[in-house]
Amino acid sequence: MPWPVSDRIMTMSLPLSKDPFATIISVYAPTMTNPDETKEAFYNQLASVLSGIPRTDKLLLIGDFNARIGRENDKCPLVISKHGIGKCNSNGELLLALCSEFELIVTNTMFKQKDERKNTPRSRHRHIIDFIITKCWDKMDIHSTRAMRGANCWTDHQMLWSKVTFRIRQKHNKQGTSKPTKLNTTKLSTISHRESFEQEMDSALAQWEEKENSTPDEEWATLQQVVYNTAETYLGKPDRKHQDWFDPNDQEQKRPSPPESVANQEH
Known part of the structure; x- marks a missing residue:
């Protein structure tokens, strides 16, 4: 069930199998007009939430970040891919610093598509302020992220959707695994x-x-x-040939004679 962390952060964990979970964090970040102290408090709290997520869990960090990260992926190549738009602002720098610290990638920038499919505000200006973010090593789980133009929703933002397929890495128990049978x-x-x-x-x-x-x-x-x-x-299986413990071709083994000292004691 959803767990409210604050009035700006909410988390939810979905079980995928016995151990790994998919943790979804929904956020509403402070706008540019908020004081710097409010922004820093928000990102410090978000960093605390990310620190408590197990490394084996899948992660989707989604929401309205009120931040522009731009298209310059050479500064943060692991965070921003090649298909961003617009320019970065001060809120975007805070978001990029957080993603760099926790090795996260912004999936909005991963896919080549028209700018109108990336633009999230209902505005003529092309920029992204709503993001779907995941762990860098799980980016292959994300197949598409784009804005849905024309979606009828009571907001000044366009709906953002992503196609996700979670790939679970199976744990291999060396003691419990059975080897395949040998073949002939x-x-x-x-x-x-x-x-x-x-x-x-x-x-x-x-x-x-x-x-x-x-x-x-x-x-x-x-x-x-x-x-x-x-x-x-x-x-089929190979024929097992067990060597008989008795070999008729072996020569008779004579019992060695005891040492002279032992023989003398017996007499």
Whole structure:
């Protein structure tokens, strides 16, 4: 459920699986006319909220920041991508400093599109003051961020939307993972078997189709499973040959004679 931090900051955490969460922070930053003390207090409080978010959580920092960050991505290449608009102001400098500190990227600047799709205020002046921000290492989760022109809403801002697909990194437990069964690869030593195996694999891959809205990790796991199942069906498991503990070809071992000192004691 939403948790109000202040009259300008609200957070909400959504469970994605057992451990990771998606934390959404909604903000309404002070305008340019507010005193510097009010702006600094807001960003200090926002920094405190960001510090408490676990590193494994997904993050969406969204809202009206009343800040212009401009298009000069050479100053903050990890925060601003190549497709910003306008010029930066003092509020934008505060926002860029916060994003740099917590390694965040402004997704509004990630996508090449017309300026009218970036402009968030209902104004002829092209600039962005509403942002959707995420962690730099999770930027591949964001597929699009743009303003919705013509949306009927009672505000002087245009609605901003983003298409997001959260990719969850699975934890690998080395003790709990099971290794795939070994296959009888010696069967491929002959040309006829190799050619037959290639035909079986080509047929299996021809029937495999990518699923819609699936992540690259899911597609890779499915492809691995198709390849392994086909190989296991054709090759089978290797024959285990255990060496008998008794070898008839071994020569009889004679028991060594005890040392003379021991032999004398026995007599």
